[in-house]
Amino acid sequence: MATAIPSIACIGIIGRNNNPLHIQIFPSHNPSTNTFAPVRTPLQFSLLLSSTLDIFELRHGSNNPSGGGAAAAAAPGSTGTGLSGEVGLLHAVDERLAAYGWETNTGVKIVVVVDMRGRRVAGGTPGAGAGGAETAAAGKGGRGAVGLREQELRVVFRAVQSAYVRLLQNPFYEPDEHSPVSGRGGRVIKSRKFEGEVRRIGEGWTPGVTNL
Numbered sequence: 280m281a282t283a284i285p286s287i288a289c290i291g292i293i294g295r296n297n298n299p300l301h302i303q304i305f306p307s308h309n310p311s312t313n314t315f316a317p318v319r320t321p322l323q324f325s326l327l328l329s330s331t332l333d334i335f336e337l338r339h340g341s342n343n344p345s346g347g348g349a350a351a352a353a354a355p356g357s358t359g360t361g362l363s364g365e366v367g368l369l370h371a372v373d374e375r376l377a378a379y380g381w382e383t384n385t386g387v388k389i390v391v392v393v394d395m396r397g398r399r400v401a402g403g404t405p406g407a408g409a410g411g412a413e414t415a416a417a418g419k420g421g422r423g424a425v426g427l428r429e430q431e432l433r434v435v436f437r438a439v440q441s442a443y444v445r446l447l448q449n450p451f452y453e454p455d456e457h458s459p460v461s462g463r464g465g466r467v468i469k470s471r472k473f474e475g476e477v478r479r480i481g482e483g484w485t486p487g488v489t490n491l
Contacts, residue, residue, distance in 0.1 A: 282399065283308070283397075284486060285394065285395050285427050286397030286485065287397070288304070288317070288397055289328070289391070290435075290439060291328040293387065294386075294387060296465055298465040300457055300465070301473070301474070302325060302328065303474065303477045303478055305317070305478075307394045308396070318375070318394055319376075324392065327392060328378075330370075331390050332388075334369045335369075367381075369390070377427070378391070379391045379392075379429065389440065391436070393432070431486050435480060439477060442476040446468070446472075
């Protein structure tokens with residue numbers, strides 16, 4: 280019998296000026312029609328990603344004792360140790376979607392929205408790459424119904440960050456055009472290679488995968 284497991288519904292990269300650099304949306308399984316389609320519109324995902332910025336700021340405030348007030352209160356799920364280079368659950372959108380975040384040392388934020396029932400697997404169905412056996416085990420155990428361990432997304436954040444670093448090393452890429460030093464605005468990333476890398480990461484991840 281097929282079991283629902285988590286899959287990635289959206290990957291967003293937000294610049295240091297809180298400007299959207301790249302948004303990639305992935306289809307989820309619809310059991311009523313047995314088809315795959317995004318669970319939200321591009322505008323809805325864009326608004327969802329924007330809503331996570333307040334949580335990033337709130338967590339930064341929780342690490343600043345002089346901040347005081349509401350800004351100093353830790354967000355739900357916060358470890359109080361900051362997000363730079365760390366995976367964290369930002370917030371559960373509803374019973375199906377949850378947003379996880381990762382912030383680089385340069386202030387670029389990576390947000391992954393996970394659909395807890397986005398993929399269907401049958402017992403013994405091979406998964407992707409080295410995580411195949413673990414993916415099948417996750418499906419049998421019903422992990423998608425009870426949630427997701429934050430550590431399982433670490434491989435996604437590291438893979439996206441590596442792809443972004445390779446983009447920065449491209450001599451034809453101008454970082455200041457996307458995150459101006461003026462602190463306002465910025466262009467979105469237009470790179471087929473980078474878009475393909477992010478798409479590969481989002482499509483290749485399943486719970487238990489350890490290498491992307």
